[in-house]
Amino acid sequence: MAATSHPLFGSTALRALEHAAQSALPPHTLMPRAAQAACLLILQRWRGRPVTILCGPGNNGGDGLVLARLLNQASVPVRIWALNVDKRPADAERAWRDLPRGLLQSGDPKGDAKGAVIVDALFGIGLHRDLDADTRRWLAWANEQEGAVRVALDIPTGLDADTGEAREGTFMADVTLTFLRDKPGLHTRSGQDHAGEVVVDMLGTDAVTAALPSDDQSIGTGNLIRRADCKTLFVSRKHDTHKGSFGTLAVLGGGHGMTGAALLASRAALHLGAGKVFVGLAEANPALSCDLLQPELMLRPAASLLGKKDAGIGVWVVGCGLGTDQGAADWLAATLHAARETPTVVDADALILMAANPKRVPARKAAWVLTPHPREAAQLLGCDTAAIQANRVAQARRLAAKYSAWVVLKGAGTVVSSPDGRWSVNGSGNAGLATAGTGDVLAGMIGALLAQGLDMDDAVRGGVWLHGAAAQDLSARGIGPIGLTAGEVIAAARDLRNRPENGVT
Numbered sequence: 322m323a324a325t326s327h328p329l330f331g332s333t334a335l336r337a338l339e340h341a342a343q344s345a346l347p348p349h350t351l352m353p354r355a356a357q358a359a360c361l362l363i364l365q366r367w368r369g370r371p372v373t374i375l376c377g378p379g380n381n382g383g384d385g386l387v388l389a390r391l392l393n394q395a396s397v398p399v400r401i402w403a404l405n406v407d408k409r410p411a412d413a414e415r416a417w418r419d420l421p422r423g424l425l426q427s428g429d430p431k432g433d434a435k436g437a438v439i440v441d442a443l444f445g446i447g448l449h450r451d452l453d454a455d456t457r458r459w460l461a462w463a464n465e466q467e468g469a470v471r472v473a474l475d476i477p478t479g480l481d482a483d484t485g486e487a488r489e490g491t492f493m494a495d496v497t498l499t500f501l502r503d504k505p506g507l508h509t510r511s512g513q514d515h516a517g518e519v520v521v522d523m524l525g526t527d528a529v530t531a532a533l534p535s536d537d538q539s540i541g542t543g544n545l546i547r548r549a550d551c552k553t554l555f556v557s558r559k560h561d562t563h564k565g566s567f568g569t570l571a572v573l574g575g576g577h578g579m580t581g582a583a584l585l586a587s588r589a590a591l592h593l594g595a596g597k598v599f600v601g602l603a604e605a606n607p608a609l610s611c612d613l614l615q616p617e618l619m620l621r622p623a624a625s626l627l628g629k630k631d632a633g634i635g636v637w638v639v640g641c642g643l644g645t646d647q648g649a650a651d652w653l654a655a656t657l658h659a660a661r662e663t664p665t666v667v668d669a670d671a672l673i674l675m676a677a678n679p680k681r682v683p684a685r686k687a688a689w690v691l692t693p694h695p696r697e698a699a700q701l702l703g704c705d706t707a708a709i710q711a712n713r714v715a716q717a718r719r720l721a722a723k724y725s726a727w728v729v730l731k732g733a734g735t736v737v738s739s740p741d742g743r744w745s746v747n748g749s750g751n752a753g754l755a756t757a758g759t760g761d762v763l764a765g766m767i768g769a770l771l772a773q774g775l776d777m778d779d780a781v782r783g784g785v786w787l788h789g790a791a792a793q794d795l796s797a798r799g800i801g802p803i804g805l806t807a808g809e810v811i812a813a814a815r816d817l818r819n820r821p822e823n824g825v826t
């Protein structure tokens with residue numbers, strides 16, 4: 322996959338870039354640029370509306386103070402409330418001195434802000450303690466104002482820029498104008514709920530580079546996955562091809578009562594273009610010998626599939642509805658053994674079993690992809706789900722390193738890590754996907770892309786993006802997010818792949 326044009330910077334990397342930019346540019350350049358960008362955004366989108374700016378004690382507050390002056394110069398009615406502070410950093414202090422008289426209000430923010438633009442310049446990436454009572458009261462006021470547009474500068478106050486963890490009362494932005502570089506916390510976990518639309522302004526630092534920290538603790542830099550990064554998804558097919566050109570995939574899953582999970586993964590693989598799809602059912606006496614709604618799938622008892630040496634299986638997907646009993650553990654061990662030289666996607670119950678029986682996981686010669694949701698990731702890493710969610714990027718990378726695997730840590734703002742720790746956050750998707758079976762569909766989709774020869778980077782990240790984009794596309798058509806079903810994601814993903822000009826970016 323080509324290097325993407327949308328970097329995400331962890332806070333340590335961002336501070337390093339900030340220092341490099343400050344050294345490369347004349348003093349006091351960045352804050353006026355940040356305020357100018359905010360002023361332009363407000364004038365372009367909401368000209369004519371009054372603006373209320375809430376300012377904090379640091380440079381984020383400084384951005385707000387300069388913005389107030391610029392809007393005032395542009396004859397926009399502005400009111401400012403600023404938190405009490407003993408000493409401001411130098412740039413913010415200049416902004417404070419230059420603030421025109423009459424804009425600053427006393428006490429707590431008040432009045433009806435209907436139709437106004439409320440700007441959150443309370444805290445940016447420097448927030449490192451719990452919010453104090455004044456800040457919480459001001460945020461509550463801002464979040465309660467109906468009919469107002471809420472704009473956050475750099476990051477909504479209360480949101481963690483690295484992890485997307487939102488403190489109670491975090492600002493609810495309609496738009497976040499973020500500076501220098503985009504941040505993972507705006508896109509994963511609670512990030513999307515609080516950041517709204519994210520607009521990035523690099524403040525003219527596009528050419529600035531910084532020696533980034535290489536310590537294991539910081540997440541460094543990654544990328545946001547967007548359609549532009551998924552070009553190989555959309556390569557058209559040559560005429561001179563046949564089913565063998567697009568790979569043979571086998572799904573091993575479907576224990577007792579869970580046939581549907583294996584069928585969803587298999588149908589997804591078929592619709593995403595795999596040439597042939599086998600379904601190995603782990604249930605002792607499978608009731609189904611054929612998927613009547615999808616007779617193209619070749620259903621087999623697991624033993625028969627695993628014993629079939631000449632099936633030409635080029636990719637395995639294992640775990641969907643497999644179950645977690647002893648029989649399932651045996652099927653997983655047998656499948657991982659058969660698949661050790663074949664690209665493999667490991668999902669769902671197979672991940673739980675791997676965590677419980679690490680000795681039964683054979684050394685691998687081929688690449689593999691683990692697709693845990695947070696609870697499965699927690700089991701694989703021997704921690705609790707909260708610890709996974711507390712830093713999704715760091716934990717996805719830990720897991721990838723532990724298993725030398727590609728990892729897809731699912732949930733709002735899915736995080737992908739390569740075995741060597743390169744990470745991305747998915748830019749597509751919505752809560753319509755919070756329904757049973759969508760994970761099975763994702764596993765089948767990634768498997769199908771691998772079967773068709775996409776490299777790991779493209780198949781994993783492309784599959785994750787397409788899965789989310791399909792949910793967005795369905796929602797745009799009124800099919801979800803509420804009540805969207807996993808099966809519907811399959812057809813929508815096929816549609817998007819064949820008609821890339823459609824919708825979601």
Ligand SMILES: NC(=O)C1=CN([C@@H]2O[C@H](COP(=O)(O)OP(=O)(O)OC[C@H]3O[C@@H](n4cnc5c(N)ncnc54)[C@H](OP(=O)(O)O)[C@@H]3O)[C@@H](O)[C@H]2O)[C@@H](O)CC1
Nearest residue numbers: 339351352355379380381444445446447448449450451475
């Ligand atoms: N530098 C640059 O190149 C650029 C920076 N820019 C802008 O600056 C922002 C970063 O500025 P920043 O580092 O000053 O951090 P910021 O978020 O304003 O807050 C720090 C202040 O808050 C305080 N504090 C922290 N937690 C607290 C709490 N819970 N409750 C109470 N106080 C608390 C903390 O005090 P301390 O704990 O250190 O005593 C300190 O005084 C960045 O997001 C962007 O908007 C842009 O202009 C572009 C270029």
Ligand SMILES: Nc1ncnc2c1ncn2[C@@H]1O[C@H](COP(=O)(O)OP(=O)(O)O)[C@@H](O)[C@H]1O
Nearest residue numbers: 694731732733751752754755757758759760761
């Ligand atoms: N709120 C959400 N926003 C975006 N994607 C979501 C959300 N909730 C779930 N998803 C996605 O839906 C899929 C659910 O997978 P999983 O939890 O394994 O479900 P299942 O096991 O039922 O198939 C994952 O791809 C996940 O990223």
Ligand SMILES: [K+]
Nearest residue numbers: 441444474476
């Ligand atoms: K802010």
